[in-house]
Amino acid sequence: MGATLRALRALVLLAGFYVFGLLLLAAILAVDVSLALAGLRGPALLKLCILSALVAWPIVQGFLMLRTPHGEDPVGLEVSEADEPELWRTVRELADAVRTRAPSRIVLTGDVNAAVSEDSRFLGMLPGPRALCLGVPLVQGLSEAQLRSVLAHELGHYSHADTRLAGITVRGRAQVMRTIARFEERAGRTADRERARLQEKSDRAVAKGKQPKDVDPGRAGISFRTMAKVYGLYARFYFWATLAGARRQEFAADAAAARITGRDATASALREIPGLSAAHAFYLDRYATLGLSADLMPPRGEVFGGFGRMLAARELELASMRAELPTETVSRYDSHPPIQERVRRIEALAPDGRTDEGKGAASGLLADVDRTLAALEDVVLIDTVRSLPRAAGWQELLDASMDVRLRSADSPVHRALAMYTQAPPTLAALLKVIEDGQLWKLAQRLPLSEQAAAAKGRAFREFARPSLLGGVKAMALAELSAESRLTWEFSWSEPAAPRVVALADGTEPDVEAAVEAAVADVPETAALRALVGSARPTAPSPDSPGSPESPDSPDSPAPGASA
Template sequence: MSRNAPPVATRSAIALAGFPVVAGLQLAAVLLLLWAVLSVLPSAVALRAGVPLSIATVGALGYETWRALHTRRRTPAGVAVTRRQAPKLWELIDGAAAAAGVRPPDGVTVVADATAALGERTRVLGLIGGRRDLYLGLPLLQALPPARLRAVVAHELAHGSPKLGRWAPLAYRGRVAVGRMAPRLSRRNPAGAVLRAYARFYRRMDAPFSRAQELAADRIAADHAGVADAVAALRDLPALAGMQRLFHAEYVGPGWQAGYVPDDVFGGLLRVLAARSVEMSMLRAAEPAPSGPWDTHPPLAERVAALTPEPSPAASDTAPPSDAASAPEESPAEETVSEEKPAEPDEELVPDLPALGRALQAVAFPPRGRTVVSWDECLSFARTMEMEREAEAALAAISRASDAAVPDAAHLLTLVADGRLRAAAGAVFPDTSPEEITARIVDLLGLMLALAALRGGVARWRHSWTGAAEVVAVDGANLNLAELAAAAADPETAEAVRTYLTENGFDLAARADQRAAARARVLGGLVNLSADGTRTDLLITDLGLLLVPGLPRGRGVEAKRRLTRIAADGVPAGTEPPAEPDSDQEVRRFVPFADVAGVTVLPGRRKGWVLGLRDGGNLSLRPALDADELPGGWAAWDEAVTFLAGTR
């Protein structure tokens, strides 16, 4: 670090110590104002009003200030790994700690996310340190060779290195604590406005040292593990995180929502990493987006340029500079590193890593009533469930438009033969051209024929770790469902197609709504609403709304925890969700989007909504004064209102 780094670190530490000072001054100002008000009142009135006013002002503000400054760090779900269980991993960590000039962490926990972090149980916004635990993502142990993992661990431990200045450990602890505290400051917190303003001031004061500290930690990691491996690790971490997000969205998530869990989640991730090397290379070359306003890391290109050796003076004299040579990200050293692909670990840091993955899965992905199946079964059930949901929604719309029940492919073919399907589709999509209506009919028929083939046992899913799954014949041959659907869409050939499908084992009478109990995907949650005048909490899912009887006023934190737990357990779709085991009197209500005819927005300072139901009833919703949200709750609700107000 530069010579002026210690003063910068000292300034950052002093700014951190200002938080309790600002909080104390805020309390003192309120106390002084209260004393001034009471001093002008008659003695008898002041004595009677003093205690309740003190409780209502100083007491309430003091409690809210304590809540704001009392940061809680949630411990990630993981599996602790001791020195006896993984001596080589601990040897790597000890070496990284020695290189950083710090003591080894008190414990190591393997977690599910592709990340590495040093967690410390601090107090008073990091002013007082505590137990230090290193959290290592299992994907890092699976995908990174020891040299790159050594660089990752050295960087994390170097955040608390005294090599960066006497006050560097304190400054980093405080930065992490304030980064957790600031986003949690509610605008309804009377102590929040001043603390939020000071947090913004602190971030500006701390920014220079924060940047220098991250670059210095990169340098310590490069000195310990080598520049090439340190640069490769910088690129690998965001790439692995991106691949894990893709893996959960495309493979784990659909099965999870369908009520199934693969028996080897992390083994599937390893297969995706091996199969999608091209996507991995693209992610390694991309600049990751900042994780938030409190992200302490400089841009990746800047960090890589700081580690890449500059050309020697002799080389500079002999070769004229060019745009390609002057840009750090285009330098030969960096180009060589960026072309490297994640290598398999060349030594066993953790004995029996697959067993550790299964133990971690039991903690990070508890089934919670879901069925544990093989990967092939999980993906098959999930894709079929997605098709059934889509088919059920489409057939419900066709049934309403044709004023007749259309539960399966057989009834749909009857509508085609009678010429009524085109009229029904035109009613569902009134502003659509005839060509597009034909295309939509063919798509719906293709969907229903695929389900009929799967239900009849003449087709199966063929999955791929590199792309989308497809429906094929049992022997793997192509079914030509697109051609069959196009022929079935013609009223003149619909009956001939029906005969062909029946003779070949397609189950045309299989209903789209007869499926195993699925779980709706939770999009967000709101607490403390009024539903038809009753205090209610709300979960927004991809299939409908779950209304949960609310808790009394003053229990908002408990209500959010309860709603989070309900969302984690899953919301069964298509059936009435059961009541909580510990609450016999609680009755939840699930309102499918298919049962909502429209929505009306009520005017006023506090918006309200009236959902018109297809059975003729209404559901009125308004936020209470103490309404709050789970992360993304109001955004999910706005999207749901837009969807319900549109044509469906």
């Protein structure tokens, strides 16, 4: 389908939104008029008119939203040719190979994505300024050949006029989805008002000593929900009509990339990106935001720079991820075809002998990687985050973060101990409970499954023990951290490991063994007390209250245990 026909189709679909709305308004008016002619009068007719106006207003609001939403482009660092000459040279070279006009702007972003856009005019019929957005994580994780393939794919969209026509399509999608959101918002507000009215009525009944009323909004807001479903039908048709073409455009851009940069580079780039995306999400969660709980940020440039270090340390994990493509089914409204289908099509192409091109890292296309990563932070991070103090290194960031987390720990054991002792949950309080032979009574206050709550004796202890182990260990580590006797071993490839400062006699403490002894069938707290520097108590005897064979053991379902 040519550019003119695609523009006409997009325009017809956009016009269909307004025609659809006019038909709905006409239907609402027809219902009101017919009921009025049938004899509906007085308050009933007034209520009908008010309801019709409430339903019609979101439709009219949809008509008024004629402007394509702004602010959808990723925030990033715009780089000039003077800033990044090699990157600009590569982009222009690939644009010539695709036989299209090069972008006038290159913007580096902080996500695993590359995209092109065009500020076209006259409904996409006339070209406009072009922009290329390139995610720095792609530059960090891809080879030069793979990144050239990604760039060639994006520039291929220009050669098919895909970007010029995107404005009409995006505008239509936004109109439909905004109108649906309006109806759903109105339905929610109506239901909330009805729920509040019923709750107030129920509260008055309780105050009078009566049974509370049922607080169920029932069919409140049903007219708005119905209209949202009606528009949802048009939305599904709109997406089906536009996304089929979008997927064909993706296949065409893949083919252009393979022709220009080689079959192997294109296929390997497609295999690499899902793993990079998953790794980046993991990095943001476990590393980049590690110090936020301690109001501390990574060193300057390391918010994005650390991702490259993690990739290098976890190369074996990434290798297994690229070998096994994602198998989950994509949404029927996803503009991109399934990644496995795209890879299959590229790998089915005949070998082109271009297996040894561009093996170097894509980061070589940047003039000064460290400078770029630091500058990217200045434009991507929000002011409140960017103004936080910077750690001297990742080790300091980890130590500070773990200290805050341990001091604010709130495990099921913490909560159960607070309820049991009616006092703040401390390790000293927990040790006293254990030494008084009350550990398994405390365990009855933990959140338990139905099976665990119904268990007796040893079976109950085995159900409760994992939760106890985690809570007691957290308390012990918090105590050691407060005494400055705990450090953490930072790693890009493994979870952070705690390291306890040696005891006075030079022996290396074993936290795991001390915690396990404290929650054994016959609890022994001496090792744990020695670890945290407390006086050694006398261990409870097997015949003391609360021991495994005592009448206080949970040989019946724990009272108050939750499922």
